[in-house]
Amino acid sequence: MPSLTVPAVPKFIPAPPSQEPLDYADLAIVDLSNANTPGGLAELALQVRNAVSEIGFFYAVNHGLTQAENERILDIADVPFNSVKDEEKQTYLANIKDQGSYQGYKLRSLWTIDADVRDQVEHYNINKDVTRKEHPKAIRPLLPEIDAFIRFNHFNVMHPILRLLALGMELPEDTFVANHQFSVKGETYIRFMKYYPRSEDDEAKTKNVWMKGHTDIGSVTALWSQPVLGLQILSPDGKWRWVKHIENAIIVNAGDAMEFFSGGLYKATIHRVVQPPKDQHGYPRLGVFYFCHPDDNTKLVPYAESPVIQRMGVRRRFEDDNAPTMEMWRKGRTSAYGLKELHKTGERVEEHDIVNGIAAKYYI
Ligand SMILES: O=C(O)CCC(=O)C(=O)O
Numbered sequence: 001m002p003s004l005t006v007p008a009v010p011k012f013i014p015a016p017p018s019q020e021p022l023d024y025a026d027l028a029i030v031d032l033s034n035a036n037t038p039g040g041l042a043e044l045a046l047q048v049r050n051a052v053s054e055i056g057f058f059y060a061v062n063h064g065l066t067q068a069e070n071e072r073i074l075d076i077a078d079v080p081f082n083s084v085k086d087e088e089k090q091t092y093l094a095n096i097k098d099q100g101s102y103q104g105y106k107l108r109s110l111w112t113i114d115a116d117v118r119d120q121v122e123h124y125n126i127n128k129d130v131t132r133k134e135h136p137k138a139i140r141p142l143l144p145e146i147d148a149f150i151r152f153n154h155f156n157v158m159h160p161i162l163r164l165l166a167l168g169m170e171l172p173e174d175t176f177v178a179n180h181q182f183s184v185k186g187e188t189y190i191r192f193m194k195y196y197p198r199s200e201d202d203e204a205k206t207k208n209v210w211m212k213g214h215t216d217i218g219s220v221t222a223l224w225s226q227p228v229l230g231l232q233i234l235s236p237d238g239k240w241r242w243v244k245h246i247e248n249a250i251i252v253n254a255g256d257a258m259e260f261f262s263g264g265l266y267k268a269t270i271h272r273v274v275q276p277p278k279d280q281h282g283y284p285r286l287g288v289f290y291f292c293h294p295d296d297n298t299k300l301v302p303y304a305e306s307p308v309i310q311r312m313g314v315r316r317r318f319e320d321d322n323a324p325t326m327e328m329w330r331k332g333r334t335s336a337y338g339l340k341e342l343h344k345t346g347e348r349v350e351e352h353d354i355v356n357g358i359a360a361k362y363y364i
């Protein structure tokens with residue numbers, strides 16, 4: 001019998017939504033409840049293919065998590081920050097540089113954003129297998145709820161989206177489900193993330209950039225929409241556009257692994273985080289994310305048998321023989337992000353770190 005009472009945690013009070021007129025990205029809204037019928041599935045697959053091949057981002061709604069469950073997860077998301085002392089945090093640090101893994105804490109000021117300015121972002125990451133690592137005391141009683149939420153993201157959000165992405169390539173619908181198995185070792189994780197307001201001086205020196213333009217490393221990312229704006233995507237016309245908040249929606253985007261699998265059909269779109277608009281200055285920005293990665297041993301090669309890829313022509317980033325596994329790609333990119341020196345290679349582009357001959361790019 002599941003327990004009827006849940007552990008008490010401090011209530012997180014979200015900021016009021018912004019009223020400022022901003023240049024918003026026009027993103028498709030995908031109704032996941034339509035995935036339950038065969039006709040609905042085929043129609044959604046086309047909608048998702050168009051969204052991910054053109055813009056790389058869309059909203060998913062009607063996923064099945066209630067507003068009340070969503071609010072509870074936000075309360076839980078703040079626990080690693082509001083209920084764990086700095087000293088205890090030190091014993092649960094992620095081994096980012098040496099192991100290329102985010103499991104555990106990433107504390108503030110680890111990354112260099114620009115010149116002498118360090119980041120003000122703190123995150124706590126829990127692998128899909130919540131037993132992979134120990135957790136701070138305050139988090140332990142919450143693990144059954146966190147585990148249930150991870151499974152919800154995996155089976156009710158990611159698997160349907162991975163089926164839609166496979167159908168969009170005219171591949172058997174379980175093609176990507178097969179290499180994103182819950183029980184296989186991989187770096188899929190939930191992230192609780194808190195951005196703290198910064199000084200005027202840091203804002204000026206970084207031109208208000210809180211997190212540099214980047215692509216995500218894995219296959220698909222779910223960003224649970226929250227009211228404090230800041231996320232922007234680089235549109236095909238070269239402009240940064242804001243992503244609007246929609247209550248209890250999920251902002252979904254494809255990452256590098258999906259771009260590789262699809263031979264360039266699906267876009268790992270560049271996105272960044274900037275200072276929120278004026279009416280939200282001073283609020284912390286607390287977010288919940290599910291970063292879905294293919295199983296560690298998956299080779300990042302295109303599914304060239306896809307009739308869609310055959311019609312379109314495949315764009316390879318690596319020769320198939322030289323393609324990295326997900327584990328290699330993740331370690332190469334994670335251990336370098338914000339830690340290695342960047343070299344300017346274009347008007348807005350900086351590069352570093354090479355994984356099997358490919359440079360990772362960051363955008364300003
Ligand atoms: O905070 C956000 O909205 C996006 C964060 C992000 O892009 C990332 O952690 O990869």
Ligand SMILES: [Fe+2]
Pocket residue numbers: 214215216271
């Ligand atoms: Fe990202």
